Amino acid sequence: MNDNLMVKEATYPARFMSKLTMGLPMSEYARKLVTPFNIVAAILLTVGLPLIGLRFWQGLATVTHASNEYPWSILLGWGLFSGVPLSGTGYVMATAVYIFGFRKYHPLVRLGVLTGFMGYLFAVIYLLIDIGRPWRIYYPMAVSFGPTSVLFLVAWHVATYLTVQLLEFSPAILEWIQARRTRKWAILITVAMTIAGVILSTLHQSALGALFLMAPGKLHPLWYSAFIPVFFFISSIYAGLCMVIAVSTIGARYLREKADDQFLENLDELTVGLGKAACIVMFVYFALRMIGVAHDDNWGLLLSSSYGYWFLAEVLLFVLLPCIVLTVGVKRDDARIVRAGAFHAIAGVVLTRLNISILMFNWNLPGHFQAIVPPAREVAIVLSIITLHVLIFRWILNRMPVMREDPAYLEDGH
Amino acid sequence: MEKPVKDAGNGSGRDERTGGGKGVNRRDFLRGVAVAGGAAFLGTPTDVQALHDLSGWPDRMGMLTDLTECVGCRSCEAACNAANRLPAPNAPFDEKSVFERKRRPTASAYTVVNRYENTKTPGNPIYRKVQCNHCEEPSCASACPVRAYTKTPEGPVLYNQDVCFGCRYCMVACPFYAPAYDYDSALEPKVVKCTMCHGRIKAGGIPACSGACPMGAITFGKRGTLLKVARDRIRKFPDRYVDQIYGEYEAGGTSWLYLSGVPFGQLDYPTNLPRKPIVENTKGFLSAVPLVLTLWPALLGLCYAANRNKEEKG
Amino acid sequence: MNSKAVLTIVLCWMVALTATLYAGAEAPAAGPKGKMPGKVLLGSLADKHGPVNFDHEKHVGTAGSCDECHHQHGGAQAPSCGGCHAVDATSFRKNVHLGRIRPCGECHPASYDAGKLDRPTLSAAYHRACINCHREVGSVGTDPKGCAEMCHESSAR
Structure with a gap:
């Protein structure tokens, strides 16, 4: 018995290393890492990561455009307000498969959950990086409660949902480290976690929009609407669907060997199916945006200033147009057109969020458009975090059963 | 049940010590009950409803700035700087060149005075003092996820840096662009804003700026009395003032009130603010939160059960 | 000069001033010269500010009328009689009819008075009276030199 234990202990590091290097010898693994993509990534990280250090050494003023008038910069405009709707992938896919019973989308669930997480x-x-004292981030949860604040709700829900998504994704991790018994428990809570995920997502996706309800004097009236929470929630649904299309497209292209046949063979059909759902939601969303204009009787603003034209560009070119592209793709059963539409729609979601959090926020301040141009340092930080995001995502796809099913667990389902 | 609210002055509240202001009040109590009941998670619409009745504090104080009296001497800036022991400014307080551009309160200045062209009497510039307006229903306090802000019964809205984690949502929510942030501090950044000299008020004194104004342009007193005084001035000198007391209704009303000879919009006062407290705008959303929390699981559970049923039969 | 001495001088001046005013009260309109003060040391707030050596005689010539500064009866900013004091026949005859100028401090509180928020403090009243004409003269600031440039004695503070 003692001997047995010794052997086990000796092999753990070796097994662990083999997991990390995907079964390759270390030298070969290192050699395979030198690719043009990785070199660019390394450069971006070399520039960006020290700048993050600079923020904690010299303060936010040295790296962001944030100011007393513009408390939130692109770190949040991009990272939080654009990032969260694009991460609606998890709750959208899990709901479709586990709650609504669209079983054929099962190959895409894990990818959706991982993208979301x-x-x-x-x-x-x-x-x-953005908040003043990040080590106090748990304060809304433990130290001082501000329940009248929409941000209080966001803090609670994002924290809870992050945990929920980790649990939702845990089967893949547990399969990777071959923890069969724990995995069983993780599978058991799938439905409960999915329902929790939908509730939390509904609330915090819409709450991110509701944050701006507190700034009626600052956000341009075309974008300020009592319906903002609804806009944010509905757009997160199609953002999630389109992101699954986008991520699966990229995954199937660049990490083809990490996907199984079931994934690759069904992808086109599933893509069109997702596109169909997305274009329906987008039509609803477009109609809601128009109702928003009607509700505040803002028709007069539409054609009277460049803000109006910009609003029209957003809803026509970045909501209606991709929606039409998706519809055409679905009608022709052409996954390529659907994919193009999905990327276009994603760009539209990002544009809407940037419009509300940055471009149209403080629109009436003098020198507004000079004030919002982000400094190079902040852009470098954002680029380095995006790079890190992609690298870690790839690292997981390379190792864990995400675009494929582990044969050892096939009979268990999920 | 409820942690007593710390003496919540800006900086470390040096000036406020005398008052030892324990801002625990009816609203805090309600909030406390809500949190204790786990209702925090639900968004607590009851709490929001409790927010807009301030009849319990009839003696809250205010400030009345008469812009027609201000001559731009910046004595208030100097007095504020001294009273709050703020860092010395780059240019001395009698330097007039600072008026060449518009300034705003910063991490090292609770208040600033700006100069504007006078459209009514050209050549006789108008000076506008800017600082936190100490709203009746402060947006910053409603927006703060860690309740770092307290509306005191005396009127001032105080900030407590001990719980603040620096999300700066208060700055987004403030319709008057009042709070400033210490962006240069890497590890201990905090929001900085006027305290209306809460400590002095509690000790029976008057705010430093008001006491320092040689022209008597800043009058300290009970808000109700100041409104009467302001109305009286408008009535007696209709040619001197526009018929509006800025702050009487803006965003639900502010402690700081203003009289002006020219329309307030010409002096960069926000004129597009609702008359009701801004927190009302989120009321509908927060009320819907418990509905989602209760209805969603039921509906989704039903969907799930229906599908299971179908699959088992099929 | 210590503050006690200043106060003593100020008090003497005020007594003298009051005496002068009362002496001339019977016939103010006749022969203003001699009845009116020449130079006045405005120092009732001397504990806070350096006293102002005010050349009254010079200002009589430049100001349009007495009401420009002594606004209490009939001036542009004058509140109604009842706004300051109860008016009866005696007070009317004594104050209005005879046109007697009253010291500013009689209505304007020397320091913050929560009961008289509608009236500027004495210091504010002085400043308003002077600055309304002298608005762009000197650098009106907190630097004692700036204030001294215009009115205040530089030795103060």
């Missing part, structure tokens, strides 16, 4: 994780990372 990583999105939230990195949203929190952007947040940790």
Whole structure:
């Protein structure tokens, strides 16, 4: 018995290393890492990561455009307000498969959940860089409660949902480290976690929009609407669907060997199916945006200033147009068109979020458009975090059963 | 049940020590009950409803700035700087060149005075003092996820840096662009804003700026009395003032009130603010939160059960 | 000069001033010269500010009328009689009819008075009276030199 234990202990590090290097000898693994993509990534990280250090050494003023008038910069405009809707992938896919019973989308669930989890994780990372005293991030949960605040709700829900998503994704991790018994427990809670995920997502996706309800004097009236929470929630649904299309497209292209046949063979059909769902939601969303204009009787603003034209560009070119592209793709059963539409729609979601959090926020301050141009340092930080995001995502796809099913667990389902 | 609210002055509240202001009040109590009941998670619409009745504090104080009296001497800036032991400014307080550009309160200045062209009497510039307006229903306090802000019964809205984690949502929510942030501090950044000299008020004194104004342009007193005084001035000198007391209704009303000879919009006062407290705008959303929390699981559970049923039969 | 001495001088001046005013009260309109003060040391707030050596005689010539500064009866900013004091026949005859100028401090509180928020403090009243004409003269600031440039004695503070 003692001997047995000794052997086990000796092999743990070896097994662990083999997991990390994907079964390759260390030297070969290191050699395989030198690719053009990785070199660019390394450069971006070399520039960006020290700048993050600079923020904690010299203060936010040295790296961001944030100011007393513009408390939130692109770190949040991009990282939080754009990142969170694009991470709606997890709750959208899990609901479709586990609650609504669209079983054929099962090959995409894990990818959706992972995309969502990583999105939230990195949203929190952007947040940790941006907030003044990141080591106090748990204060809304433990030290001092501000229940009248929409941000209080966001804090609670994002924290809870991050945990929920980790649990949702845990089967893949547990399969990777071959923890069969724990995995069984993780599978058992799938439905409960999915329902929790939908509730939390509904609330915090919409709450991110509701944050701006506190700034009626600052956000341009075309974007300020009592319906903002609804806009944010509905757009997160199609953002999630389109992100699954986008991520699966990229995954199937660049990490083809990490996907199984079931994934690759069904992908086109599933893509069109997702596109169909997305274009329906987008039509609803477009209609809601128009109702928003009607509700505040803002028609007059639409054609009277450049802000109006910009609003029209957003809803026509970045909501309606991709929606039409998706519809055409679905009608022709052409996954390529659907993919193009999905990428376009994603760009639209990012644009909407940037419009509300940055471009149209403080629109009436003098010198507004000079004030919002982010400094190079902040852009470098954002680029380095995006790079880190992609690298870690790839690292997981390379190792864990995400785009494939581990044959050892096939009979268990999920 | 509820941690007593710390003496919540800006900086370390040196000046506020005398008052030892324990801002625990009816609203805090309600919030405490809500949190204790686990209702924090639910968004607590009851709490929001409790927010807009301030009849319990009839003696809250205010400030009345008469812009027609201000001559731009910046004595208030100097007095504020001294009273709050803020860092020395780059240019001395009698330097007039600072008026060449518009300034705003910063991490090292609770208040600043700006100069504007006078459209009514050209050549006779108008000076506008800017600082936190100490709202009746402060947006910053409603927006703060860690309740770092307290509306005191005396009127001032105080900030407590001991719980603040620096999300700066208060700055987003403030309709008057009042709070400033210490962006240069790497590890201990905090929000900085006027305290209306809460400590002095509690000790029976008057705010430093008001006491220092040689022109008597800043009058300290009970808000109710100041409104009467302001109305009286408008009534007696209709040619001197525009018929508006800025702060009487803006964003639910502010402790700081203003009289002006020209329309307030010409002096960069936000004129697009609702008359009701801004927190009302989130009320509908927060009320919907418990609905989602209770209805969603039921509906989704039903969907799940229906599908299971179908699969088992099929 | 210590503050006690200043106060003594100020008090003497005020007594003298009051005496002068009362002496001339019977016939103010006739022969203003001699009845009116020449130079006045405005120092009732001397514990806070250096006293102002005010050349009254010079200002009589430059100001349009007495009401420009002594606004209490009939001036542009004058509140109604009842706004300051109860008016009866005696007080009317004594104050209004005879046109007697009253010391500013009689209405304007020397320091913050929560009961008289509608009236500027004495210091504010002085400043308003002077600055309204002298608005762009000197650098009106907190630097004693700036204030001294215009009015205040530089030795103060």
